């Protein structure tokens with residue numbers, strides 16, 4: 001998979017080259033290119049923004065600069081691409097989206113700043129390729145770069161060979177529609193708090209049941225919306241007895 005990111009703050013994307021993602025890039029599982037939007041400006045001030053039509057606070061990112069940048073970036077590789085534009089007004093980004101994006105040959109991310117990117121940029125490219133305006137959560141950031149870090153990590157970890165243990169991705173929170181339950185490791189007792197006995201019993205059936213019960217409890221307490229979204233047959237009789 002190839003990932004391109006266009007931003008006025010390339011340094012914000014440096015974490016992509018660390019740790020797990022850095023190893024994925026080094027092993028050729030992932031190809032990441034970060035582009036400075038200002039490389040497509042032509043004025044001495046390298047202006048990327050202008051005042052909003054209709055008035056209002058802040059500035060809007062200029063369509064001409066984005067058009068020149070995205071034309072050049074898209075033309076640099078013949079693989080079909082999906083353009084992803086983080087915005088607080090976007091559709092919520094979910095684990096299902098991460099799986100869908102992991103199947104793409106190429107993702108191009110447009111990182112807005114200021115009050116966002118002139119809407120005609122999204123409208124223009126939507127005539128030529130898939131374009132997603134997505135949000136990583138119901139809070140307001142200062143720009144799209146942090147959202148790109150979140151999305152790229154969520155996607156890259158699903159690529160074959162990136163995670164050391166593929167079971168991790170298969171047993172993710174949300175993979176069965178529930179939140180993950182609690183995890184424990186050594187020591188058996190820490191500050192007078194013991195590991196639950198069942199986890200040391202060696203009884204794999206009992207351990208699986210206990211873990212499922214804790215996942216259900218946590219989901220009921222923290223994300224009842226996920227329960228409501230489960231298909232009718234997702235919960236068995238033992239689940240419902242909890």
Ligand SMILES: CN1CCC[C@H](Cn2ccc3ccc(-c4n[nH]c(N)c4C#N)cc32)C1
Nearest residue numbers: 086087112135136137139140141143144147
């Ligand atoms: C006051 N204004 C309101 C509009 C957005 C302005 C900042 N900004 C500019 C570009 C941009 C891109 C993403 C996000 C963002 N915020 N929250 C999320 N979940 C996001 C995501 N994905 C925020 C952004 C600030």
